[in-house]
Amino acid sequence: MPPEMQLCVEKHVKYIQSLDTRKDELEYWLTEHLRLNGLYWGLTALHLLGHPEALPRAAVLEFVFSCLHQSGGFGAAPGHDAHMLYTVSGVQILATLDAFDDLEAHMEGGRLKIGQYIASLQNTETGTFAGDEWGEQDTRFLYGALNALSLMDLLFLVDLENAVSHVQSCANFDGAYGTSPGAESHSGQVFTCVGALTIAGRRDLVDEEKLGVWLSERQLKNGGLNGRPEKKEDVCYSWWVMSSLAMLDKLHWIDSEKLTSFILQCQDPELGGLADRPGDAVDVFHTIFGIAGLSLLKYPGLIEVDPV
Numbered sequence: 001m002p003p004e005m006q007l008c009v010e011k012h013v014k015y016i017q018s019l020d021t022r023k024d025e026l027e028y029w030l031t032e033h034l035r036l037n038g039l040y041w042g043l044t045a046l047h048l049l050g051h052p053e054a055l056p057r058a059a060v061l062e063f064v065f066s067c068l069h070q071s072g073g074f075g076a077a078p079g080h081d082a083h084m085l086y087t088v089s090g091v092q093i094l095a096t097l098d099a100f101d102d103l104e105a106h107m108e109g110g111r112l113k114i115g116q117y118i119a120s121l122q123n124t125e126t127g128t129f130a131g132d133e134w135g136e137q138d139t140r141f142l143y144g145a146l147n148a149l150s151l152m153d154l155l156f157l158v159d160l161e162n163a164v165s166h167v168q169s170c171a172n173f174d175g176a177y178g179t180s181p182g183a184e185s186h187s188g189q190v191f192t193c194v195g196a197l198t199i200a201g202r203r204d205l206v207d208e209e210k211l212g213v214w215l216s217e218r219q220l221k222n223g224g225l226n227g228r229p230e231k232k233e234d235v236c237y238s239w240w241v242m243s244s245l246a247m248l249d250k251l252h253w254i255d256s257e258k259l260t261s262f263i264l265q266c267q268d269p270e271l272g273g274l275a276d277r278p279g280d281a282v283d284v285f286h287t288i289f290g291i292a293g294l295s296l297l298k299y300p301g302l303i304e305v306d307p308v
Helices: 009-021 026-030 032-048 057-066 084-096 100-106 110-120 139-151 160-169 187-199 208-216 237-247 256-265 284-296
Strands: none
Touching (some): 009 284, 032 084, 032 284, 084 110, 084 139, 100 110, 110 139, 187 237, 208 237
16 A cells, blocks of 8 residues: 555554643643543544554543533533533443443433433424523534434433424435525535434435435545535545445445545644645544544444444
8 A cells, every 4th residue: 555545543543642731732722612522533533543542541531520510411621511512422432431330420310311411402392402501403413412312222302203303304405404494405414414314213214316416426526525515625524425425325426545545635644633635734623534434435444433
């Protein structure tokens, strides 16, 4: 395999390990609102890279529990308000580390409390989910709720039928989905909606052929994928687009060799990490979704990821 087609695994592991040591940098404090999400992204990347031990389990759980509120919701960092997005990351980390017993030891009835917090954010009349007590609604929150609840075997706590109906109302004429009924189709929202329907066992509602065409058209001449028509490529769509195609059993509708080449061009071969596109600054968000994209492409040596 030529050097430019090789994933710099050890460099990426060291990059992720270094993320919590940069407390003398302004960027560290400006991204505090992403701390728990970032931990999930880094931890998942390490698992896909085959180095789950690179972050100490006890320290990871200590931080996760420091973000947990008595309400059952998680904040982005200690002292931050609870929100659906951070709660989902918290649950995903616990599932990744097989730590639900640790959760119960930390907070009696913790799993059910988290489930009830998530359920409390659903509008049972419309099926929608809010991100927090202030009420902003988005299909991201709906997918996150179903994802977290399914990991904890607590889907029965919410009105699944109305949630599915809301997702269907977000479908557009092109077969793709937006953030809400009538909103523009976007690859990220396609992932959340198809993922939610898959978890709910209702993928039969998806127009798979039409959506497959729309998703395959997201690939540009340089091999990268974009989020919607007429936009630039971004390595994060290697996950949003490819995972959606994987759920539709249509991964072969993408030129995998060109996409693999694009993703690998986005890595920093000296310091590790991946960027949104070649030559830009790396970050943990694009690192995980680039590596996850390579995993879906069955890049040699990576652990295969579940598209949901």
